[in-house]
Amino acid sequence: MDHSPAFGQADLSNCERELIHLAGSIQPHGALLVLRERDGLVVQASANCGDLLGLPADRLLMRPLSVLGGDLDARVRLLSAAPDLAEPRPLQAHTVVAGKAREWLLVLHRVPQQGVLALEFEAAGGSAPEVLVAETPSLMARLSEAVQRFGQAATIPALCDGITRCVRDLTGYDRVMVYKFDPDGHGKIIAEARHPRLETLLGHQYPSTDIPQRARALYLANRVRVLVDVHYQPVPLVPVQLPADPDGGRPQAEELDMSMCALRSMSPLHLQYLKNMGVTGTLVVSLVREGRLWGLIAAHHDTPRAISPALRAACDLLAEVAATRIAAIENYAHAQVAILVRRLEQRLVEATSTEGDWRLALFRNPRTLLQPLEATGAALFHDGEWLTTGEVPSTPELRQLLLWVDERYAEAPFATASVGRDEPLLESLTPVASGVLAVKLSNQRPDYLLWFRKEQLRTVTWAGDPAKPTVDDDPLTLSPRRSFAAWSEIVRGTALPWSAAELALGRAIGASLVDIIVQVNAVRLLVAEHQLAGVRATVQSSREPVAIADGNGHLLFANPAFAALMGRAPDSLATLDALAAAFTDPAQLQAGLDSVRSLHQAWRGELGLRRSGDGDGGEALPVGLRIELVPGRDGQVLGYILVLSDLRDSHRADAARRHLEDALQQAGRGGRNDAAAEVPGSPADQVISAILTNASLAAMDIADSAGGPGVAPLLEEVEASARRAAVLYGRIRQLV
Template structure:
């Protein structure tokens, strides 16, 4: 296998997980998990086992090891134990001796094969030193108050563990450019602290691998990698995947990059925040240097401690911002209820829309007028911006910290609004609430010109090569504002719901146009009801006849035929469920809302018992706190909460211990319930269409569903003149809020 050829068109697609080589300081073989037959091996494995590599491929591991001084029987039993436990973490590394040298054996399973990797280690493991450094790091994380101090001390501690010349903490920005924010180095080296590196230095596929392999060592950038050979007959299109390998070879482009920097050994340790790559601890050494498994694990543990500290500190910061937004959002809601005048409530009271988020200006476009707060673009610029917002995809909001890149005319008013957060009140009437953040001009010092050099070979081929110079190179960054936080986006969405609730109560002449739209909507509603109702009869016939055929003639069918009939029956069940949801959704357009005071404790308790019975084969807890009564239609209310609770139960199935919290509270105007889960969550920026029929978010597509449940919830809320909003982050659970007015409105 040869290296992937990287040129100007494909450097982002370089398959660095299947380069076909390993680093030369270790050995590798891949075996079949049932027979232990060797199907792949590094060419240098011949040095370890003392046999030609051609004789090794296709042979059983036991036969090969029996001809060496390696403890064959012990290694085979080790593999058997790992297979029985379906885990290798407790076995790695296995320490052994051969020809007077000591080796660590590391094993992992991936894509139907077991990968065995041998790498050298010291005769006497430095356990005590590593334990002391880990203990010191734990104390540091617990006691450090400033994140900058913690990062700097972590860099110094990692340097002590691995002995490299330079250790940097490197943080990624939203566009994947990075900056060195902490550094420990030898005194004679020039400082890199504060320098920026372009996203192209660490391409996308490398960043994905950093999320899987938290520690990556390149022991000798100048060594010749050992090719991986396969047993005869192995398909050429099935190379060995080295995603989880500790010995995976290095991309030629990255080797060239290290050579240009004068670096012969490097090590990278991933720093994660909420499962995503936050940054790296990047280590450089100007001579080859091997770091053994134990020291790498110690460094990995230190990085995990730092990742946990990042989670904690970022969580504190986010909670503070969220509390501020919630307090001002509640004041704005109270003002809207008191005034029933959107403009006065948002722009002329003690708390204004500008206080909701960290913006320098805000504009409310309402009833063909603009109402300004703070520093904003002029009236004509805002009018043109609103026309452009009509063309955006989102039906709810838009947030960006680099507006001129999306809307070039914004470059004229970048000093007032290089970033915007806009919520849609009425696209048809051109009504929006827009917050502005000014341009934040940055002087960015790069480690060399961030543009990769393009070279032309003798045959005329263009090739992108890594940068050759790393001398400080400064540029000014324009047209970008401070980014918008999750708490700011959530607060804006909540305020939008509050405004729309007030707007729907106002019977002004402009909104009488909705009557014609409502008439058309009801006709479409009746049509969907009729079609769905008429579908049930032939669907029942399909199911009935299929069951008769399966019962009467099933013994004569082959297994494939029986399976196909069962699929027909299962498909009719799913379609019946979908029709049921559509009928319920359509029926709500004609059904009268029969409001009465509903005992929520009884309702929620019975739902909890039903859901826990359905989910009895998994760990799930549903806690019910305060349950104030609600004035609502009992049937519709049951459907609403059952949809929200079953959704919460469904999207926590991938969580080891699912947990759902239901809580209600009564205010002077309404009753608010929250349903919180610890499931997969979702990105607030992608959730604007979740209440539309048959719309499902990308991360929910692996879970069964019809895409109708939340549309039903939204329609029930609308029929009761209530509100629904949400707060979530990917892999951090979700909270849905629903509110019902204290006095039922017909």
């Protein structure tokens, strides 16, 4: 049973579920008409239509738009034929009010589940207080400058600083902030541009309850929201509900879904919240990363303020470009992680070849293991043995912790900043190991590498006391609090939380160690015959395709993953010559072997594999092959380790990158579709060029990070973002 409170009926105990998309009213600086899509008749209208449109709401109901005169009906009919109206589309038209033509800036969108179109009116030139409209040359120049600035940002702080400055310069709000969400849903102001008379809010944190989940969902759907005047009187819709329309698939009357309406009224709780902050007008623009709400651009003003649809579209465009840059910066950090891990892997492989034990090499230099993750201690449990460095719990405590981690381990890596909070029985570990990050190294045994962080007393600055939301149980007396002055608390029993980059690094180190363990066990097959049975089980269970050959080129072993990728039975792989015959260019593999023998260095190559059963006409499977030489203590070659990898995902990523390049060229041609935009060096030409350059830079950063299944979706996201930015640019051109 749904216990969600109706719009305006929520209090602080249930505001998470308030039906804010069913507001049933609008802000008074515009008007709203709801049209039945199948015949274009008005079925719902805002109560202020008489003042703004010249006809009262009751005289508009069940009548066509043509009663308003002008070219409104013709322009709406033309646009309503578009298939992609789920997202609001702008248009300009005029009506006749009191015998005089009146120009309107309109926004139209489809509410498909209800079979209606929502048409929103705002006066061209603005009728709201302190309205801000766009001037074409200035807007284009500022957009061009902003997009170029975003593309040059190398870090998230530099980018967010640029966002706040550019948006404030564009819109003139008293304060513009970038508000970033953490994994727990709390928000923190990480960048700010403000009028000198205002006190800074930089660094302030806001509890997750300040933005309910329904509001977050709307921020994803409708990415720009404007509140002109917090003290406005809501204008109701007439009638309150959409009338039943059995012929249109709506058998019962129901409330209009206003999720995508720019004029939609805001929750009374949210309005009270803003009043308590002393804020009158707001602009909020979503920053979306991989389909999730990464953060918000929030602008506040002390007096009523409205901005034109063109400026709202410009802010939406800047947020889209910024989100693309965020993706590139964060993915570049992951690329740096990959470089660090490859260096570590190289050192461990070399140590294994010369000393026979990668574990000692891993712990020989504690700084190499601890510093990248800013850990204060680390422990390895492998083959029933513990190795530790730095400050770590006692061995009995480590065993207890390992059992607890292993019970909860679901995906790499496992991480917590407060062991004592998550498991009170482990509270004694807090001084030394409040923070734990763990990666599993085996599918068969509880082998783990763990990093620790000591408890760190830290001061968190909140915007007001989040623990005191009400006064005298009156939800509107303090909603959620009256004082937003900086309120600090000392957080105990926790370590510094693990960042996304640190989690990625831990995951990558774990994956690298798993790879090294497979290679080490493969070496043991060559040098320890009496351990063959136990080691074979470990290598066979590995998902990485591995084969071993002796110094004479006879294949001693190929694990099932290797045979499966080759498309051949393991016993059919007898020699390196037989293996080479399976590739489209056997000489390439032979050249690789000769290089390994002469240079005593690993060889990597990309080859085409003819799998058994594919036939002569089948397309060769692209694979990567790595050949490692295993030297003996006497200088002889003990043998070779061959590791195969399926490159289809990597090729798919390359194809996605080429597709993106073609799409960017098409977007560039589509963005320059009028004479003014085609003038080289014009502001309009600079805007679309800057958009495409930003997308290209993002694509290069993403493509250079790594191949694999994760790259193609990221490139597709950049393509979609660039296309949407070009569409938004086109809409701005229509409006200005």
